[in-house]
Amino acid sequence: MFPFKSKSPSVAPPHIAAGLIYDFDIFSDSARGGDVHASHKALHNSAPDIFYTPRNGGHWIATRMEDVREIMLSPELFSSSKAPFSPDVAKLGLSLPPQDMDRPDHAHYRMLLMKFLSPQKVVQLESQIRELAIGLIEDVKPKGACEFMSAVSVPIPVKTFMGLMHMDQSRYEEFVRWANGILASDTMLKRLPPFVRMRFYLKSLIRQRVKSPSDDPISILLASEVGGEKLSHKRVLEMCNLLFLAGLDTVTNAMTFSIRHLAENPEFQQQLRDKPELIPSAIEELLRRYSFPNIPRRVACDMEFKGVQMRAGDRIICSLAAANNDDRALENPSLVDLERPKFRHMAFNGGPHNCAGATLARLELRVFLEEWLERMPAFSVEEGFTPKVRGGAVMAMESLQLRW
DSSP states (O other): OOOOOSSOOOOOOTTSOGGGBOOOOTTTTTTGGGOHHHHHHTHHHHSOSEEEEOSTTOEEEEOOHHHHHHHHTOTTTEESTTOOSSHHHHHHTOOOTTTTOOTTHHHHHHHHHHHHHSHHHHGGGHHHHHHHHHHHHHHHGGGSEEEHIIIIITHHHHHHHHHHHTOOGGGHHHHHHHHHHHHHOOSHHHHHHHHHHHHHHHHHHHHHHHHSOOSSHHHHHHTOEETTEEOOHHHHHHHHHHHHHHHTTHHHHHHHHHHHHHHHOHHHHHHHHHOGGGHHHHHHHHHHHTOOBEEEEEEOSSEEETTEEEOTTOEEEEEHHHHTTOTTTSSSTTSOOTTSOOOOOOBTBOGGGOOTTHHHHHHHHHHHHHHHHHHSOOOEEOTTOOOOEEOSSBOEESOOEEEO
């Protein structure tokens, strides 16, 4: 069992069996040792498949693919509504529709997102994503080294998203700080300032679109209806919360974890250079191996699930990093193997809440890898560099030094 951390643990409710209690802080222990994926995979050997941790208000954690998939496919038992990641997040009152909705509302509002995130719409962005990627790559190439996140993996997805949203692109670094402050901070005191700034900006943007509509997602949402009624400005703001946080963080993380793997595995790097047609399948395997979201759900009713007694209102967090690296679900999961039989991973979650932006994410990753591997010489992690990582709802590296 891990030693106790800075935050005092909560007392486990009486329905929790003592043998199912394991002390794991999803913020600090995820980052222990500088490898969030190793920390979560280690839970397979050190903790029950579904265990209760007294940290962060007390909650269950599920780590096995079979259990996680069943939870995601059972919204009547494991609700997305009123399922905050932590008590501090609940205090923010941060609503993220349709992510925090159950059916039928979830389906209605997800359809609105597809008006600008459908494959047919996303494919139209490829040329501008490629132009952006080429410019950033050519800028760093003569330098012989770079801090990859600030130079490449932040600006590509963030500027793509901000262009889609018709946002002021000169503020992208500020927007990233807000998103990271809300997603990664482990106290209310740290989360509140970026949350307030984000809300203020989004409200002002909505007011602008009310006065001067365009073809951007906010204007589309303002003109949309659900159940014969137009969306309120409050509901549009809530949907913008989700678009903002998802658009400014997740692809950056996927890109950074993926390029680190290539930097540390020169044979795999060369394989993709020699056969760029393998890049799409490589992306799927890298997404599986380096999954980083932790997905919260609320237990909807008193029940027994996989032999575990749960009560209505319990929180359960599904570790996608652990589930996608489950040796019960696939052989040698730590290996990035392009010869692996097709595996239905859950890097973008699963079931009705599968990530609405998955098509855009895959496009950005493909275009980036195509251009990076074509234009850059062999690269590696800077000698002596030790990455700093973070846990929480969206696990991530905070920097990556490369050289070539």
